[in-house]
Amino acid sequence: xxxxxELRSRFAQLRExxxxxxxGFAQTYRHARERRSRRTTLLLRPLVxxxxxxxxxxxxxxxxxxxxxxxxxxxxxxxxxxxxxxxxRTPGSELLGEMPALGTSVLDTMIPKPSNxxx
Amino acid sequence: xxxxxxxxxxxxxxxxxxxxAMACCGRDRDDAEEVLQTVYLTVxxxxxxxxxxxxxxxxxxxxxxxxxxxxxxxxxLRGLLLKREADGMKPEAPASPDAELDRDSxxxxxRHALAHLATRQREVLQLVFYxxxxxxxxxxxxxxxxxxxxxxxxxxxxxxxxxxxxxKDFDDDGRERxx
Numbered sequence: 070x071x072x073x074x075e076l077r078s079r080f081a082q083l084r085e086x087x088x089x090x091x092x093g094f095a096q097t098y099r100h101a102r103e104r105r106s107r108r109t110t111l112l113l114r115p116l117v118x119x120x121x122x123x124x125x126x127x128x129x130x131x132x133x134x135x136x137x138x139x140x141x142x143x144x145x146x147x148x149x150x151x152x153x154x155x156x157x158r159t160p161g162s163e164l165l166g167e168m169p170a171l172g173t174s175v176l177d178t179m180i181p182k183p184s185n186x187x188x
Numbered sequence: 189x190x191x192x193x194x195x196x197x198x199x200x201x202x203x204x205x206x207x208x209a210m211a212c213c214g215r216d217r218d219d220a221e222e223v224l225q226t227v228y229l230t231v232x233x234x235x236x237x238x239x240x241x242x243x244x245x246x247x248x249x250x251x252x253x254x255x256x257x258x259x260x261x262x263x264x265l266r267g268l269l270l271k272r273e274a275d276g277m278k279p280e281a282p283a284s285p286d287a288e289l290d291r292d293s294x295x296x297x298x299r300h301a302l303a304h305l306a307t308r309q310r311e312v313l314q315l316v317f318y319x320x321x322x323x324x325x326x327x328x329x330x331x332x333x334x335x336x337x338x339x340x341x342x343x344x345x346x347x348x349x350x351x352x353x354x355x356k357d358f359d360d361d362g363r364e365r366x367x
């Protein structure tokens with residue numbers, strides 16, 4: 070049966086072999102830091118992409134909502150005239166727009182007076 | 189403990205940590221390096237804090253053990269998701285042809301014998317014989333009671349001795365040596 074001293078000796082050999090092949094601390098530490106920066110980039114990338122997507126969707130939504138809002142269209146509607154409005158003008162409509170006066174004739178306004186009839 | 193001091197302590201324990209990481213990763217060098225990198229990041233980022241209840245090395249060995257177990261679980265889950273056969277615990281895997289060829293060397297026969305031990309037995313023997321920890325310290329690293337660690341130690345040592353004795357009786361081709 071193998072004794073404890075023999076076991077320790079075998080484990081010591083294994084330890085020596087491992088220590089010979091062990092990577093240096095600086096190398097392991099550098100790789101660890103590189104992994105951390107890679108992981109950070111990988112974690113940040115979807116966050117940045119999703120934030121950009123949210124901003125783009127919000128901008129498009131805002132622009133669409135603004136195009137539908139009544140505030141922009143109201144002034145145009147207030148000044149808008151239908152092309153057929155001219156058909157509503159009737160002859161003599163200007164007579165209806167002012168108060169008739171006593172002692173004058175409607176014709177006075179319709180027929181221009183001759184400037185010097187006597188001469 | 190500030191970062192400079194932590195880094196100094198890690199550097200001092202590095203070679204020992206690598207040996208323990210190898211033991212926790214079924215003696216897979218790449219896995220051991222990856223585990224060690226994760227542990228260093230965990231410690232330096234403050235996600236694992238040394239509270240001074242044990243020696244720094246004992247505490248660090250505990251972190252390495254938990255990280256290796258976590259990495260093993262992740263690898264197993266990845267394998268499961270990819271519908272691949274999980275690697276499982278490498279120490280229990282049959283020895284590769286190369287390992288069989290090297291079996292006659294004392295070092296490799298020890299590796300081979302360790303791979304045939306139960307995980308807890310292998311861990312406690314590695315911590316006591318390889319890292320010169322006491323059984324009490326080994327129990328702290330393994331997260332088990334001292335009594336349990338002592339039982340694993342006694343059974344593991346006896347089993348390891350038997351396995352190594354058996355290996356002595358066989359040559360490289362697995363044939364029994366003439367005595």
